[in-house]
Amino acid sequence: MMIHFITLVVVLILALLLIDIFSRGLPYVNWHFLTGASKPFQAGGGIGMQLFNSFYLLILTMIISFPIALGAAIYLNQYAKQNWVTSVLRTSIEILSSLPSVVVGLFGFLLFVIQFGYGFSIISGALTLTVFNLPLLTRSIEDSLAGVDKAQLQGGLGLGLSKFETIIHIVVPAALPNIISGVILSAGRIFGEAAALIYTAGQSAPQLDFTDWNPFNAASPLNPMRPAETLAVHIWKINSEGIMPDVTQQSAGAAAVLLLAILLFNFLARFIGRRLFMKMTSAKAK
Template sequence: MNAKVIDKIWTFILYLLSAFVVFILVLLLSIIIVKGFGFLDPKFLFGAPKHGEAGGGIGPQLFNSFYLLVLSLAITIPLGLGAGIYLSEYAKEGMFLNIIRLSIETMASLPSIVVGLFGLLVFVNLAKWGFTLFGGALALTILNLPSLTRVCENAIGDVSKKFSEASLGLGATKWQTIKNVLIPASMPQILTGIILAAGRIFGEAAALLYTAGMTTPTLKLGASLGSKANPFNIFRPAETLSIHIWKLNSEASLPDAAAIANKSAAVLIFMVLIFNILARILGKRIHERYTGSK
């Protein structure tokens, strides 16, 4: 058997495997969306749950998920970008850098349930915050910080050294070079990493069970900021959409719990798909902007 025949056989096998993966993904999405048909109904998306009655919505849970997403990214992005800049541009090869990278790899492999238990011990019990949005945001930061740090480090490191050398040769300082040359040039990859992290935050449940809690107070816009009824109070318990799905499937406290869980799962999948599509589109647009390509 000659090399061309072997090449065609393996090419066919790889195409077959790729088609199988796509088929499984499409089948999974189709089942979830079909079972959750009607999930884009405004009454369902923005309505409040009805305790013990059918026909409730997921408005508070959806708001909690987006609010937690914003809080977590507000903490994760500066830390991840700063750590990536340090590792790529300032850290020197040696034992200390190896220890940092080993720590990042170890943190990246932590199961989310372990991070949740850590958050329960530190943020809930030791800090005595109780179940809070802020504790959940910190737990999600621990989960996403290693991956975002690696994305930022690799993105900045992949920028051609000629760019930084040209900037330094024109009299710019190292920080000016990083801020005005390296970060803009690596922004497509960084943005992709951020949006993928956002998708993980939106769908996370295990770490939030022990930090953000499984209940949401009745929210009122006119309540004082320190009140747990204020939607923007970061020290209030918050049941996110993913936890709501788990709770419905485990407790089944509503007559139509299965239907609401299916619709909620469809909303969750839909949002994660949007995050991934946005990552590709925005990353491509920014790359075209900075490179001048189309």
């Protein structure tokens, strides 16, 4: 009974939060708001650049972090021996996963922005978010692999497959739904992150030429060396500076879009995860 009550309270709090954010922000969301440029000191701006930057940074970060996290998780779950080195490695992952994002942002500022000379750029933000995201993603994927029945690994080895082939073709597909859930969780953290990006990706959103998709051109949307204000950073910036006459409407609309994008991404990722699982395991859809 107590567990049911606590669950109901949690669901109620979440529902009230969603209702409050959407009721305040969705009335201001329209096509112009989603595609238009922000206008400092003017009313009626949009979040088009910030929205694009958020998705681009998310994709770039996942491209960098996911292969590393998958390889590290496979090693820790299937190959690493239980000794002091592995223990130190696991402890380090736990510590890194609990670091405040502002600390990771300062680390990224000193290393990628200053030391490597990348400046305030998308690549600086993506590398910093990789450091921020990698421990949680690695631990999540390792837990997913650990949940696969050992009999499947033994069965693959018994059929004459090498251990690596068994892991890639049997263990990983079996763990794919849980892996997708871990990717969803980490992607949500990345998409809504602000503190780490203030010090690395910058707080400006220059006008882009969406007809130029050459990543080496300065005005190209795909240029990883340009500064990029994300949607979460934009919400923080306009509320802290108050340079827009309609700052309340702008921040409420941006917050609603940010939350809605995370929800839509979750549903889409779960759908893709089920499809991939059925395709890789030849399972039939229910």
